[in-house]
Amino acid sequence: MAAAILSVLAALAAYPVVGTGYGVRSVQQIFMWIALAGSWNLISGLTGYVSFGHVAFFGAGAYAGAILVASAGWPWPLAALAGGAAAVVLAVVIGYPCLRLKGPYFAIAMLGLNEVLRALVSYFEGLTGGGNGLSLPTLDASVPIYYVMGVLAVVVTAMSWLIVTSRFGLRLMTIREDEVAAEAMGIDTFHHKLAALLLSAVGPGVAGALMARDQGYIEPISVFPLAITVTMIVMALFGGKGTVFGPVLGAAALFVAQEIVWARYPYVHPLLFGAIIVGVVLLMPRGVLGLLQQRYRLPRTI
Amino acid sequence: MPPVLSVERVRKSFGGVAAVNDVSLALEPGRIYGLIGPNGSGKTTLFNCITGIERLDAGRVSFRGERIDGLKPWQIARRGIGRTFQIIRVFPELTALENLLVVTRGARAEAERRGRELLEFVRLGDLAGEYAGNLSYGQQKLVEFVRMLMTEPTLILLDEPAAGVNRTLLNDLLDAVSRLRDAGKTVLLVEHDMKVVMGLCETVFVLDHGEKIAEGPPGAIQADARVIEAYFGR
Ligand SMILES: Nc1ncnc2c1ncn2[C@@H]1O[C@H](COP(=O)(O)OP(=O)(O)O)[C@@H](O)[C@H]1O
Ligand SMILES: [Mg+2]
Numbered sequence: 001m002a003a004a005i006l007s008v009l010a011a012l013a014a015y016p017v018v019g020t021g022y023g024v025r026s027v028q029q030i031f032m033w034i035a036l037a038g039s040w041n042l043i044s045g046l047t048g049y050v051s052f053g054h055v056a057f058f059g060a061g062a063y064a065g066a067i068l069v070a071s072a073g074w075p076w077p078l079a080a081l082a083g084g085a086a087a088v089v090l091a092v093v094i095g096y097p098c099l100r101l102k103g104p105y106f107a108i109a110m111l112g113l114n115e116v117l118r119a120l121v122s123y124f125e126g127l128t129g130g131g132n133g134l135s136l137p138t139l140d141a142s143v144p145i146y147y148v149m150g151v152l153a154v155v156v157t158a159m160s161w162l163i164v165t166s167r168f169g170l171r172l173m174t175i176r177e178d179e180v181a182a183e184a185m186g187i188d189t190f191h192h193k194l195a196a197l198l199l200s201a202v203g204p205g206v207a208g209a210l211m212a213r214d215q216g217y218i219e220p221i222s223v224f225p226l227a228i229t230v231t232m233i234v235m236a237l238f239g240g241k242g243t244v245f246g247p248v249l250g251a252a253a254l255f256v257a258q259e260i261v262w263a264r265y266p267y268v269h270p271l272l273f274g275a276i277i278v279g280v281v282l283l284m285p286r287g288v289l290g291l292l293q294q295r296y297r298l299p300r301t302i
Numbered sequence: 303m304p305p306v307l308s309v310e311r312v313r314k315s316f317g318g319v320a321a322v323n324d325v326s327l328a329l330e331p332g333r334i335y336g337l338i339g340p341n342g343s344g345k346t347t348l349f350n351c352i353t354g355i356e357r358l359d360a361g362r363v364s365f366r367g368e369r370i371d372g373l374k375p376w377q378i379a380r381r382g383i384g385r386t387f388q389i390i391r392v393f394p395e396l397t398a399l400e401n402l403l404v405v406t407r408g409a410r411a412e413a414e415r416r417g418r419e420l421l422e423f424v425r426l427g428d429l430a431g432e433y434a435g436n437l438s439y440g441q442q443k444l445v446e447f448v449r450m451l452m453t454e455p456t457l458i459l460l461d462e463p464a465a466g467v468n469r470t471l472l473n474d475l476l477d478a479v480s481r482l483r484d485a486g487k488t489v490l491l492v493e494h495d496m497k498v499v500m501g502l503c504e505t506v507f508v509l510d511h512g513e514k515i516a517e518g519p520p521g522a523i524q525a526d527a528r529v530i531e532a533y534f535g536r
Binding site: 185 | 353354355374375376379380384385387391392393394395396400403404405406410413431433449450453
């Protein structure tokens, strides 16, 4: 297993040397989706508190990073870290009120948060450019961004591994399984959920800032779309929520599928994605790895 | 010594109906108490009031001399009150052993050792790696019982532990309860099987329509006219 992972990582590290621009960009996108789906999984896959507004952390990171690069002249790697920090701050601010809500209300509150954030960004035009968007100084950093995004995907996945194999991670699962029983057994569920939300905000925040640097231009509709949340959710569900490598598998498989279908049948593409959501929920609620894990008694480390 | 648990004039209503009405009781350390009463008489609600799952409408609850009503359930649990549920609440997609591990802090290896020991003790050692949701009803009850023990409580609340459990398992369980008492723990037991209550408890409280109608040693309770009426009358 370790050898397999290391050879995949080595191949990915060597890829920009031989790959085309399109190829490098595509793999970088897969890295981003791994970071997003894996992060969503930390809060929603483990605790069962479904976040319908996870793109808010991505958008917050994108704007924080873009503003620091464009207005303060920060180097982009530093701005990317700041994007992660901004997302964590946002997670604290909304986690305190929203995580006291029960599951379904939390889901809706997170959806609302995203809309609020988008409105705020449009309103504070002086800083954000409002609806006109924000341009960054031109710079071709696609290969360095490829590597940083790759490291981010690895970090998020490693963090998932550490969490899922720890008692902290198991306690997060007790919240999904039976929150009342968890409390009655001495588990402080609120602070566990809060910690999970903070950890799940880092990846999207950094990814958002990297994406902003890579594209060179952001606007509210490009960094706060519901579609990004839906995509990360579908990827995590498809691969297996609550598992370590489920989001990795889901991100890679669905990104590739999406590219193929999108290129060939641009009009049925949304339809296909919708069909996958319904199919997964109905036929394979645990996702691919979740199913294998249950059926073959695989350890939690998959 | 102050009572381990003191419940004073506790009241809890649901939609105008008093599920627990002005109930007071005190538990001394190292004893097993019974809590009986017809279905719907408020036994489970009283447990929920003690463990912080329900907020009190009136009254107070003190544990080892300190007020605990108003605390969060997890805070109450950490102070040393453990419970099981009438309707099983294991964590189904965690293994039996993981169900026990999650309630522990401190060194993990030591927690695993103790967890396996407790599973052995209820004869579930071979099923430590099985998902709790795949175990039989009786086995899940045992997992819940030892999960509660993992928290090392000083006061143990058991809500109908015998219901749906076969004879052999039941005897193991009752044995365990006596041993806990011998180790100085206090137990409050909700049970319908009068034989169990009579054999185990020194003092029995009787609830009817949310009110405490009797308290005393099992023999006297069985002869109490109000208790007989609550169970067989009307
Ligand atoms: N969460 C609740 N909401 C509304 N009514 C409740 C709730 N819990 C208990 N009750 C009511 O309170 C009364 C006492 O119930 P309970 O405490 O479960 O009794 P017991 O455990 O003695 O059978 C019953 O009438 C029950 O319907
Ligand atoms: Mg009951």
